[in-house]
Amino acid sequence: MNSLFVTFAYFLESSKNYYKTKHFFYELLEDNNSIKRKYFDFFMIFLVLSTVAILIFEVNHTILPWLDTYETIAVFIFIVEWIGRFWVNSHAHKHIISDYETSQLLNQPYYFSNSCKTILKEKLSFIFSPMSIIDLLAILPSYRPLRILRILMLFRLFKILRYTNSIKQFRHVIIEKKFEFLTLGMLFVMAVIFGSTIIFIYEGAGINPNIHNYFDAIYWSVITISSVGFGDISPVTIQGRVATLFLVVGGMGVIAFSTSIVTTALSARLIILKEEKVIGEANSLNNFIIICGFGRMGKVLANEFLKVEQKFLIIDQNDETFLHFNTQKFLAVKGDATDSSLLENVGINAGGATTIIACTDNDAVNLSIILTARSLNPNIHIIARANNTNAKQKLLLAGAREVILSNEISALVATEYIGQPVAFEAIDDILLNSEGAIMDEIEILNKSHFIGHTLENINLNAFNLTLIGVINLKNRQEFIFNPKKESYIVQEKDIFIIIGNKESITQFKIDILSSKPKSPHYAH
Amino acid sequence: MPINTIIIYSFSKLAIQIATVLDKKGYHVIVIEEDIKLVNEAQSAGYEVIQISLLDDKNILSLHMNHQNVKAFFCVSDNKNINLFITLSVRNLNPNLKIISVSFASQDNKTMLLAGANKIINPYEIGAFRIFRLLHKPYILDILDNILFSESDIEIAEITIEQNSIFDGIYLKDTNIINDYNLILIGIQDKEIQDKFIFYSSGINHKVDKGDTIVLLGHKKDLNNFTKLLNNYN
Numbered sequence: 169m170n171s172l173f174v175t176f177a178y179f180l181e182s183s184k185n186y187y188k189t190k191h192f193f194y195e196l197l198e199d200n201n202s203i204k205r206k207y208f209d210f211f212m213i214f215l216v217l218s219t220v221a222i223l224i225f226e227v228n229h230t231i232l233p234w235l236d237t238y239e240t241i242a243v244f245i246f247i248v249e250w251i252g253r254f255w256v257n258s259h260a261h262k263h264i265i266s267d268y269e270t271s272q273l274l275n276q277p278y279y280f281s282n283s284c285k286t287i288l289k290e291k292l293s294f295i296f297s298p299m300s301i302i303d304l305l306a307i308l309p310s311y312r313p314l315r316i317l318r319i320l321m322l323f324r325l326f327k328i329l330r331y332t333n334s335i336k337q338f339r340h341v342i343i344e345k346k347f348e349f350l351t352l353g354m355l356f357v358m359a360v361i362f363g364s365t366i367i368f369i370y371e372g373a374g375i376n377p378n379i380h381n382y383f384d385a386i387y388w389s390v391i392t393i394s395s396v397g398f399g400d401i402s403p404v405t406i407q408g409r410v411a412t413l414f415l416v417v418g419g420m421g422v423i424a425f426s427t428s429i430v431t432t433a434l435s436a437r438l439i440i441l442k443e444e445k446v447i448g449e450a451n452s453l454n455n456f457i458i459i460c461g462f463g464r465m466g467k468v469l470a471n472e473f474l475k476v477e478q479k480f481l482i483i484d485q486n487d488e489t490f491l492h493f494n495t496q497k498f499l500a501v502k503g504d505a506t507d508s509s510l511l512e513n514v515g516i517n518a519g520g521a522t523t524i525i526a527c528t529d530n531d532a533v534n535l536s537i538i539l540t541a542r543s544l545n546p547n548i549h550i551i552a553r554a555n556n557t558n559a560k561q562k563l564l565l566a567g568a569r570e571v572i573l574s575n576e577i578s579a580l581v582a583t584e585y586i587g588q589p590v591a592f593e594a595i596d597d598i599l600l601n602s603e604g605a606i607m608d609e610i611e612i613l614n615k616s617h618f619i620g621h622t623l624e625n626i627n628l629n630a631f632n633l634t635l636i637g638v639i640n641l642k643n644r645q646e647f648i649f650n651p652k653k654e655s656y657i658v659q660e661k662d663i664f665i666i667i668g669n670k671e672s673i674t675q676f677k678i679d680i681l682s683s684k685p686k687s688p689h690y691a692h
Numbered sequence: 693m694p695i696n697t698i699i700i701y702s703f704s705k706l707a708i709q710i711a712t713v714l715d716k717k718g719y720h721v722i723v724i725e726e727d728i729k730l731v732n733e734a735q736s737a738g739y740e741v742i743q744i745s746l747l748d749d750k751n752i753l754s755l756h757m758n759h760q761n762v763k764a765f766f767c768v769s770d771n772k773n774i775n776l777f778i779t780l781s782v783r784n785l786n787p788n789l790k791i792i793s794v795s796f797a798s799q800d801n802k803t804m805l806l807a808g809a810n811k812i813i814n815p816y817e818i819g820a821f822r823i824f825r826l827l828h829k830p831y832i833l834d835i836l837d838n839i840l841f842s843e844s845d846i847e848i849a850e851i852t853i854e855q856n857s858i859f860d861g862i863y864l865k866d867t868n869i870i871n872d873y874n875l876i877l878i879g880i881q882d883k884e885i886q887d888k889f890i891f892y893s894s895g896i897n898h899k900v901d902k903g904d905t906i907v908l909l910g911h912k913k914d915l916n917n918f919t920k921l922l923n924n925y926n
Contacts, residue, residue: 457827463816464796464797464816465816465819465820465823466820467820468798468816468817468820468821469820469823469824472820472821472824473824476828478827478828523827525823527819527820527823549827551823551826551827553819553823555705556705557705557708557709570823570826572819572822572823572826573709573819574815574816574818574819574822575705575706575708575709575815576709577815577818577819577822578706578709578710578794578813578814578815578818578819579706579709579710579712579713580713580840580841581813581818581840582710582766582792582811582813583710583713583714583717584840584841585792585811586698586714586719586763586764586790586792587717588848588849588850588907589790589810589811589850590850590881590889590905590907591848591849591850591878591907592811593881593889594878594879594889594891594907595836595840595848597889597891599821599825599836604889604891604894605879605891605893605894607829607832607836608829608832609829609831609832632893632894632895633893634876634877634878634891634892634893635876636835636876636909637835639831647834647835647838649846649909649910649911650874650875650876650909650910663831665831665832665835666893667878667891667892667893668891668893669891669893669894672893
């Protein structure tokens with residue numbers, strides 16, 4: 169018997185289809201980042217709301233038969249959903265395997281009943297989890313003999329909690345602020361007991377015609393303390409009125425206190441929520457860049473990336489730096505980029521991050537970012553900013569592929585200006601990606617109709633482009649400066665380095681991609 | 693005043709880098725610094741240091757910046773307002789001096805130009821563009837680095853056209869001489885429209901006059917031969 173279960177457990181473990189199916193249901197029911205789950209949630213919310221609408225409709229209408237069928241189908245879906253959750257909640261067969269292997273290792277006999285206990289415990293804890301109870305209560309009233317419990321149908325509304333992430337956060341808030349709420353609750357209960365006892369003692373014995381029993385007193389004191397004050401019961405004695413005054417003042421305190429707890433906790437939660445959303449989005453991206461530090465350099469860099477629609481994520485400790493920027497256009501996380509768990513969360517090793525740029529104004533922080541990133545992903549492209557000359561070597565040693573010492577580059581650029589100001593301006597124009605002309609690299613793809621032609625044939629002048637040189641990726645990446653127009657034959661994987669304005673370059677790129685010549689630029 | 697003198701205001705981190713490069717290129721560097729600690733640092737690095745404040749016009753005049761041997765003035769302290777003030781003062785006293793000032797934010801560039809700087813350098817911008825290019829145009833970065841900053845064979849050069857030069861009065865597209873020397877014409881700066889650099893690739897067939905400056909790219913020896921040719925004509 170034991171061995172039968174073990175064999176079955178191993179069979180499941182090795183079955184690809186089993187895992188695939190289970191994973192599908194997991195994605196559908198529980199995976200927060202899955203798109204399938206999103207659609208499923210919408211569908212379930214619709215189902216819940218429609219069945220509740222039927223309940224309301226039934227109050228003063230006779231039920232239509234097709235609505236009954238609809239209800240049955242909905243309940244069936246609810247049951248299947250619950251069973252699905254019950255199933256994907258844990259991997260029962262894994263317990264059997266691990267227990268079996270442990271017993272093999274220790275050379276002890278294996279008892280299925282032991283694994284059974286663990287599995288049962290796990291499944292029971294699922295069944296008695298609040299959300300599962302809500303699910304069950306939402307299904308229960310459909311059972312004919314329990315028709316009387318129809319009001320439990322309203323529990324279905326609670327089911328919606330499951331499908332909307334934001335409301336779920338409210339639960340977290342309550343759990344997080346358990347202590348505060350408990351204190352508040354105690355305070356509230358004491359105030360209520362205090363108020364209701366006073367009013368009951370002084371007005372309960374037939375003095376106040378509206379207070380018949382202690383429940384009336386409690387009802388009055390809760391209505392008063394919450395500052396609702398219906399006025400159906402009001403104190404008639406001096407003592408009762410004094411008690412009311414205290415209750416009203418105390419009530420204000422209770423309300424203010426509870427409001428502040430909820431709002432502060434919720435706003436703190438909102439930041440986490442936003443961050444989770446950003447991380448979730450980052451994980452769905454391919455080929456993006458992580459910029460650590462959003463200072464003066466980071467901002468210029470971000471602007472350039474936005475221009476070429478390169479996706480990126482910014483990590484900065486100070487979220488005020490994001491405020492002046494339109495964060496709708498890119499992803500930003502407030503946090504410590506040297507924190508390996510944060511880098512891991514945004515997908516530095518498993519996700520789509522290809523490059524990480526450490527550009528804070530602190531060399532020690534940059535070094536730490538490099539080391540953290542390198543330890544998480546040995547292949548990621550790391551670029552670092554060095555603020556001091558002697559840090560450059562260390563940053564390279566830590567694993568940065570390139571280190572930018574902005575003062576050094578600036579000095580080279582600035583001194584170039586002294587010797588040849590005009591040439592410098594020309595280069596500066598090109599470098600700053602300004603309106604005039606830009607320098608671009610264009611790769612000749614294997615299907616291009618340019619392959620095999622001489623440069624004279626292609627006639628770059630017709631595109632208003634100046635060719636500086638050609639790099640051939642096949643040929644040891646050698647740079648050929650100003651290749652001879654008559655004799656140079658364009659090859660596959662050539663990279664043209666050209667100067668021209670943006671429009672000309674775009675036009676040329678379109679032309680180069682096509683496999684047939686479109687424009688009459690071939691020189692005959 | 694030694695020939696090819698360059699005056700640098702303050703001995704900031706950026707200034708140290710600039711001084712190093714200029715020194716290598718054979719310029720005579722004079723550092724102006726007030727802080728005694730930095731003065732000592734600059735002196736031990738081997739630069740001529742004058743310890744004065746440039747906030748006073750008398751001190752600026754005492755430097756004789758209008759001397760023909762002073763090639764440029766760098767205003768690169770770490771304080772934005774002091775840079776502005778000194779740029780303005782120096783420009784006021786020396787209308788023809790080449791002034792290069794630092795700016796730390798692109799929105800300050802305009803003010804600095806208004807104050808009279810010929811050229812603005814923004815280290816953050818330059819650094820950021822470099823990172824950007826590293827990722828997006830690595831080949832270009834490599835080639836430009838080779839042309840601009842290293843002792844490579846290919847160089848960029850600017851040549852001012854003199855009267856009666858072979859270029860005087862001809863249209864750019866009508867000459868093959870640049871091609872014959874294996875040079876690439878990047879563009880031209882017209883004497884009349886000082887600020888506007890016309891790229892050859894813009895397609896404008898510009899007529900070259902004396903005083904115009906052409907910018908060429910080419911191998912060192914070709915550039916030398918070409919300049920020789922021009923000189924022979926003059």
